[in-house]
Amino acid sequence: MRENFLWGTATASYQCEGGWDEGGRVPSLWDTYLHNNQLENGNVASDHYHQYKEDIRLMKEGGHKSYRFSLAWPRLIKNLEGEINPEGVQFYHNIIDECLTNGIEPFVTIFHWDLPQYLEDIGGWTSRRVVTAYEELAKLVFSEYGEKVTYWTTFNEPRYYVFSGYKIGNYPPGVNDTQKTIEASFYMMLANAKAIKIYKDMNLKGEIGIVHSYAPIFGVDDSLETKIAMRNADNYFNNWILDTAIKGELPIDMLTRLNDKYDLSFIQTQDLQDMKENTVDFIGLNYYARALIRPYSGGETVLRINNSGSSAKGTSKVVVKNWFEQVWDPNSEFTEWDTEIFPQGLYEGILMAHKKYGIPIYVTENGVADYEDVSVEQVNDEKRIAFLNDHIDAIIRAVEAGADVRGYYIWSTMDLYSWKNGCEKRYGLVAIDWEDNCKRKPKNSYYWYKKVCESNGEMIER
Numbered sequence: 001m002r003e004n005f006l007w008g009t010a011t012a013s014y015q016c017e018g019g020w021d022e023g024g025r026v027p028s029l030w031d032t033y034l035h036n037n038q039l040e041n042g043n044v045a046s047d048h049y050h051q052y053k054e055d056i057r058l059m060k061e062g063g064h065k066s067y068r069f070s071l072a073w074p075r076l077i078k079n080l081e082g083e084i085n086p087e088g089v090q091f092y093h094n095i096i097d098e099c100l101t102n103g104i105e106p107f108v109t110i111f112h113w114d115l116p117q118y119l120e121d122i123g124g125w126t127s128r129r130v131v132t133a134y135e136e137l138a139k140l141v142f143s144e145y146g147e148k149v150t151y152w153t154t155f156n157e158p159r160y161y162v163f164s165g166y167k168i169g170n171y172p173p174g175v176n177d178t179q180k181t182i183e184a185s186f187y188m189m190l191a192n193a194k195a196i197k198i199y200k201d202m203n204l205k206g207e208i209g210i211v212h213s214y215a216p217i218f219g220v221d222d223s224l225e226t227k228i229a230m231r232n233a234d235n236y237f238n239n240w241i242l243d244t245a246i247k248g249e250l251p252i253d254m255l256t257r258l259n260d261k262y263d264l265s266f267i268q269t270q271d272l273q274d275m276k277e278n279t280v281d282f283i284g285l286n287y288y289a290r291a292l293i294r295p296y297s298g299g300e301t302v303l304r305i306n307n308s309g310s311s312a313k314g315t316s317k318v319v320v321k322n323w324f325e326q327v328w329d330p331n332s333e334f335t336e337w338d339t340e341i342f343p344q345g346l347y348e349g350i351l352m353a354h355k356k357y358g359i360p361i362y363v364t365e366n367g368v369a370d371y372e373d374v375s376v377e378q379v380n381d382e383k384r385i386a387f388l389n390d391h392i393d394a395i396i397r398a399v400e401a402g403a404d405v406r407g408y409y410i411w412s413t414m415d416l417y418s419w420k421n422g423c424e425k426r427y428g429l430v431a432i433d434w435e436d437n438c439k440r441k442p443k444n445s446y447y448w449y450k451k452v453c454e455s456n457g458e459m460i461e462r
């Protein structure tokens with residue numbers, strides 16, 4: 001791998017921090033939604049808010065070169081008037097400084113889903129006012145941390161946030177409305193462009209990108225009907241984010257289709273101009289699985305409720321009426337959480353993105369969830385090691401075939417609170433004992449990954 005390849009692990013603020021009502025943090029839409037529905041919540045999560053020094057020490061000892069984490073907006077800005085919370089601002093200075101002192105490159109996500117409730121109250125991402133609020137957040141974080149942080153991403157997985165929150169309705173705000181899905185998708189991509197403009201205007205030394213939940217598209221056969229369905233699926237899963245962020249253009253065939261049925265009059269000419277002029281320096285791809293596609297064969301739209309990857313077994317297939325159907329391959333292997341195990345999809349997916357866009361790529365999430373007994377002395381997560389080995393091998397092969405991949409982040413640094421899946425969906429290299437004050441216990445995969453980082457990938461079994 002190239003020199004300075006960023007070997008790391010990743011987390012998200014709401015999933016790891018806890019300290020939900022400490023240090024002047026105000027509620028996010030997740031706090032409100034989970035508390036109101038009496039669901040398992042992230043009040044404590046992995047207690048990173050209190051134990052971040054220990055976590056960064058483990059990263060250093062584990063050979064990590066970089067740490068990908070997100071900033072909690074509810075810690076930074078307290079209300080609609082834009083009142084800044086100095087304690088929250090200081091908290092991220094502490095994390096960033098701790099990383100830098102330990103030789104770990106911070107890779108910062110500005111928004112990883114924890115929208116302040118006061119912004120949800122005015123319409124959340126379906127409101128243009130939230131785009132302005134996001135610009136204020138971007139200005140704050142660039143001016144506070146811009147001199148220290150080289151790698152920025154505007155959003156984590158807009159597709160997951162928007163489709164789950166506004167179309168499937170299994171995540172807050174729990175809406176099921178296609179018009180609102182389109183508006184929220186558009187405003188997020190507009191906010192992405194606006195933040196890039198702010199960043200560039202400040203002449204900071206780093207790079208800025210966006211993180212996408214990537215579902216490389218595969219077809220069940222080579223027929224024309226399948227190819228058309230694949231194009232529709234690519235628009236649905238990938239292109240509205242990747243084309244817009246990288247080329248500054250929403251896919252025109254998708255816009256045409258949407259325009260026939262929905263009201264796109266909220267889109268202003270200036271918005272399209274802003275998107276065209278402000279594009280990313282690199283792309284972050286989160287990879288869990290591919291999407292296997294066949295032509296639409298009838299029936300109503302069915303969307304799967306599942307929070308990981310894009311190819312789940314056992315649950316109904318995804319049908320998007322008149323667009324495509326997503327199916328699962330009965331011959332594939334699946335994880336305990338029903339995600340297809342398909343490293344070849346990462347190899348081909350990287351090459352597809354490389355050929356289409358030709359810009360630097362960071363694999364910003366990849367990993368496997370398991371139910372694990374962490375009360376044992378030493379967690380032996382052999383399956384995770386095999387999974388990671390094969391996916392890193394896929395990246396090395398893609399690099400050998402010409403792709404420009406510059407970093408790899410395992411999801412996740414330690415076990416986390418996994419949104420509505422709760423705490424037993426464990427992805428971490430470090431186990432968290434929820435019964436014992438969130439005690440940290442490195443799993444076997446942690447020691448294995450240390451060797452990967454230290455050998456710059458040389459010890460991967462090919």
Ligand code: GCO
Nearest residue numbers: 012156157307308309411418
């Ligand atoms: C899970 C998810 C993860 C994270 C992440 C996505 O099961 O916990 O699939 O990938 O939720 O927040 O960026």
